[in-house]
Amino acid sequence: MSICQGKNEWPELVGVQGDVAAITIEEENSLVTAMIVKEGTGIPEDFRCNRVWVWVDESGCVTQVPRIG
Numbered sequence: 001m002s003i004c005q006g007k008n009e010w011p012e013l014v015g016v017q018g019d020v021a022a023i024t025i026e027e028e029n030s031l032v033t034a035m036i037v038k039e040g041t042g043i044p045e046d047f048r049c050n051r052v053w054v055w056v057d058e059s060g061c062v063t064q065v066p067r068i069g
Contacts, residue, residue, distance in 0.1 A: 004049035006031050009067035018056035025052050025066055030069060039063055
């Protein structure tokens, strides 16, 4: 159970184009902003209920389960 409100992870989006995944995430949980990040990029380590990292490969496909963090 998450301390954050609304849907908090999207396993069904692995393999989907990152921009499509970001739109889907924000439609399914209006309290979050989806942030597209290329694999290997550094990110802040702080936890936020209003942020979802969407990790993509060189072709722009989601490589990890997007989740609030």
